[in-house]
Amino acid sequence: MTDSSDKKYPVPTIRRLPSYLRVIKALDFEGREFVSATDIANELGIDSIKVRKDLAYTEATGKPRVGYRITELMHGIRSIIGWDRNSEAILVGAGCLGSALLGFPGFSKRGLNFVAAFDADREKYGTYVHECEIKPIEELEKFITERLIEIAVLTVPSFAAQQVTDRLVNAGIKGIWNFSPVRLKVPPSVVVQSENLMSGLAVFMVRMARGAE
Amino acid sequence: MTDSSDKKYPVPTIRRLPSYLRVIKALDFEGREFVSATDIANELGIDSIKVRKDLAYTEATGKPRVGYRITELMHGIRSIIGWDRNSEAILVGAGCLGSALLGFPGFSKRGLNFVAAFDADREKYGTYVHECEIKPIEELEKFITERLIEIAVLTVPSFAAQQVTDRLVNAGIKGIWNFSPVRLKVPPSVVVQSENLMSGLAVFMVRMARGAE
DNA sequence: CTGTAATCGATATATTTTTATCGATATAAA
DNA sequence: TTTATATCGATAAAAATATATCGATTACAG
Ligand SMILES: NC(=O)c1ccc[n+]([C@@H]2O[C@H](COP(=O)([O-])OP(=O)(O)OC[C@H]3O[C@@H](n4cnc5c(N)ncnc54)[C@H](O)[C@@H]3O)[C@@H](O)[C@H]2O)c1
Ligand SMILES: NC(=O)c1ccc[n+]([C@@H]2O[C@H](COP(=O)([O-])OP(=O)(O)OC[C@H]3O[C@@H](n4cnc5c(N)ncnc54)[C@H](O)[C@@H]3O)[C@@H](O)[C@H]2O)c1
Numbered sequence: 001m002t003d004s005s006d007k008k009y010p011v012p013t014i015r016r017l018p019s020y021l022r023v024i025k026a027l028d029f030e031g032r033e034f035v036s037a038t039d040i041a042n043e044l045g046i047d048s049i050k051v052r053k054d055l056a057y058t059e060a061t062g063k064p065r066v067g068y069r070i071t072e073l074m075h076g077i078r079s080i081i082g083w084d085r086n087s088e089a090i091l092v093g094a095g096c097l098g099s100a101l102l103g104f105p106g107f108s109k110r111g112l113n114f115v116a117a118f119d120a121d122r123e124k125y126g127t128y129v130h131e132c133e134i135k136p137i138e139e140l141e142k143f144i145t146e147r148l149i150e151i152a153v154l155t156v157p158s159f160a161a162q163q164v165t166d167r168l169v170n171a172g173i174k175g176i177w178n179f180s181p182v183r184l185k186v187p188p189s190v191v192v193q194s195e196n197l198m199s200g201l202a203v204f205m206v207r208m209a210r211g212a213e
Numbered sequence: 214m215t216d217s218s219d220k221k222y223p224v225p226t227i228r229r230l231p232s233y234l235r236v237i238k239a240l241d242f243e244g245r246e247f248v249s250a251t252d253i254a255n256e257l258g259i260d261s262i263k264v265r266k267d268l269a270y271t272e273a274t275g276k277p278r279v280g281y282r283i284t285e286l287m288h289g290i291r292s293i294i295g296w297d298r299n300s301e302a303i304l305v306g307a308g309c310l311g312s313a314l315l316g317f318p319g320f321s322k323r324g325l326n327f328v329a330a331f332d333a334d335r336e337k338y339g340t341y342v343h344e345c346e347i348k349p350i351e352e353l354e355k356f357i358t359e360r361l362i363e364i365a366v367l368t369v370p371s372f373a374a375q376q377v378t379d380r381l382v383n384a385g386i387k388g389i390w391n392f393s394p395v396r397l398k399v400p401p402s403v404v405v406q407s408e409n410l411m412s413g414l415a416v417f418m419v420r421m422a423r424g425a426e
Numbered sequence: 427c428t429g430t431a432a433t434c435g436a437t438a439t440a441t442t443t444t445t446a447t448c449g450a451t452a453t454a455a456a
Numbered sequence: 457t458t459t460a461t462a463t464c465g466a467t468a469a470a471a472a473t474a475t476a477t478c479g480a481t482t483a484c485a486g
Contacts, residue, residue, distance in 0.1 A: 009419060018409065018414075036434090047475065052433085062434055065482045068434095096312065150421075175420075191420045197319075198323070201294075201390070202296075203227050206222060207406065223443075251463075260445065262444080263445075265464070265465075266444085277462070279453075279464090280462095
C-alpha cells in the first residue's frame with residue numbers, strides 16, 4: 001500500500017546498496033552535502049555507470065556536475081532496503097555464531113532488534129549474551145505469538161535446523177535468516193534468506209589457486 | 214603447472230559447488246553409488262540443467278540414465294574448490310566473530326587450518342579459543358614469515374582493518390578473507406575475498422517487505 | 427557572458443548467466 | 457530382442473546484468 005512496495009529491485013543492486021550507504025554516511029560525517037556516482041564508484045573500486053544505475057532505483061535525483069544530495073540519497077537507499085524501519089527479531093541457537101550475531105551492534109543500527117534468544121542448552125537459560133536473555137526453547141512459541149514476532153535468525157546446528165524451522169513457522173514467523181547449511185522447507189508465504197559462508201570460502205580458494213600459479 | 218589451474222570457472226558455479234558436495238556426501242553416507250543432476254537439483258530446489266552445466270566443469274563424467282559416480286564427483290568438486298588440499302591460516306581479531314570462526318570445525322574439514330590467532334587485547338594473550346592460541350599482534354610478522362603463512366582471516370573492527378592489512382601484506386600474506394565492511398587496498402598479487410553480511414540482510418529485508426504487503 | 431568539463435539520465439550494446447531444446451546413450455521393462 | 461524412458465552432453469535461446477555511448481544540464485573558469 002506504500003509508495004514503493006511493488007517495485008522490483010535487482011538482487012545485485014540490493015546487495016550493493018549497503019556499501020553505498022556506508023560510503024556516503026562517512027562523507028556525511030565529514031560534512032559533505034553532495035556526492036556523485038563517480039565518488040562512490042572510486043571509493044569502492046567499481047564502475048560509476050553501475051552505481052548511477054543502482055541509484056536510479058532510489059527516489060533521489062542527481063544534478064549534473066554536482067551529484068546527489070547526501071541526505072536525500074541516504075533516505076532513498078534506507079527506504080529500499082528497509083533500514084528506516086524497526087523490527088523485533090529473535091535468535092534461535094545462542095552458540096558460537098549466534099552469540100557473535102547477538103553482540104553485533106550493526107543489526108540494531110539497521111533496525112533489526114534482537115528481543116530474545118532461545119537455546120536448548122539448560123545451562124544457558126536465564127543468562128545474557130550482550131544484553132539479550134537466553135530463554136528455554138520450550139518458550140519459543142509462546143514468546144512469538146504473544147509478542148507477534150515475525151523475524152527469526154537461525155543459528156542452530158544443521159541437524160536441528162528443519163525441526164526448529166517447523167516450530168517457527170507454526171508459531172507464525174514470517175521470515176527466517178538462516179545461517180545453517182540446510183535447505184529449509186517452509187510454506188511459500190515464509191521468506192527464507194540463507195547465508196552460506198562456504199560459498200565464500202570456495203570462491204576464495206579458487207581465486208587463491210588462480211593467483212598463486 | 215597443474216592440470217586444471219588455468220581453467221576459468223564462473224563465480225555462480227563456484228558458489229553452488231559446496232552445496233552440491235553437501236548433498237552428495239549425504240548420499241554417499243547412505244551408501245548410494247551414483248547421483249544424477251536431477252537428484253541434486255530436486256534436493257536443492259534448483260534447476261537440473263544448471264546443475265548439469267555446473268558439474269560439466271568437473272572432471273567427472275556422467276552416464277545417461279544413471280548419473281555420476283559419487284566418489285568421482287566428490288573428488289572433482291573438491292579439486293576445483295581446493296578442498297582436497299590443506300592450508301595453514303591465521304586469524305586476526307579474536308573477538309566475537311573471530312572466536313566463532315575459530316571454533317567452527319567446518320573450516321579444517323575443508324582444509325583451512327587455523328594455526329594461530331592474533332589480537333591487540335593484552336588480556337587475551339596466551340589464552341586459547343577452541344584450541345587455537347591467541348598471540349600478541351606484535352608477533353604477527355614474525356609468525357607469518359617463519360611459518361610461511363599465506364592465508365589470513367580478518368575479523369578486526371573496521372577502523373583497524375586497513376592497518377592490519379598493510380602489515381599482513383608486508384609480511385607476505387597472499388590471500389585475505391575479510392569480514393570487516395571495508396574495501397581493503399592491497400597490491401594486485403594479493404587476493405581479498407570480502408564477506409558482507411549486510412548485503413544478505415538487505416536482500417532479506419527487501420524480500421520480507423515484498424512478501425508481507 | 428562564453429566556453430569547458432563533469433555528471434546525470436536515457437538508450438544502446440556487450441557480456442554473463444540461466445533456461446530450453448535435442449540427439450545420443452545406457453538401463454530396464456515388455 | 458525390442459521398446460520406453462531417464463539422463464547426459466552439446467547447442468541454442470532467453471533473461472539478467474554489466475558496460476558503453478550520447479545529448480542535456482549545471483557549475484565554474486576565463
Ligand atoms: N561458527 C561459525 O563460524 C559458523 C560458520 C558458518 C556456519 N555456521 C553454522 O551456524 C550454525 C551454528 O554454528 P555454531 O558454531 O554457532 O554452533 P554451536 O554448537 O556453537 O551453537 C549451536 C547452538 O544451538 C543450540 N541448539 C542445539 N539444538 C537446538 C535446538 N533444537 N533448539 C535450540 N537451540 C539448539 C546449542 O545449544 C548451541 O548453543 C551451524 O549450522 C553452523 O553450520 C557456523
Ligand atoms: N559480530 C558479528 O556478528 C559481525 C557480523 C558482520 C561483520 N562483522 C565484522 O567483523 C569485525 C569484527 O567484529 P566483532 O563483532 O568480532 O568485533 P569484536 O570487537 O568483538 O572483535 C574485534 C577484535 O579485534 C581485536 N582488535 C582490535 N584492533 C586490533 C588490531 N589492530 N590488531 C589486532 N586485533 C585487533 C579486538 O581486541 C577484538 O578482540 C568487524 O569489522 C565487524 O564489522 C561482525
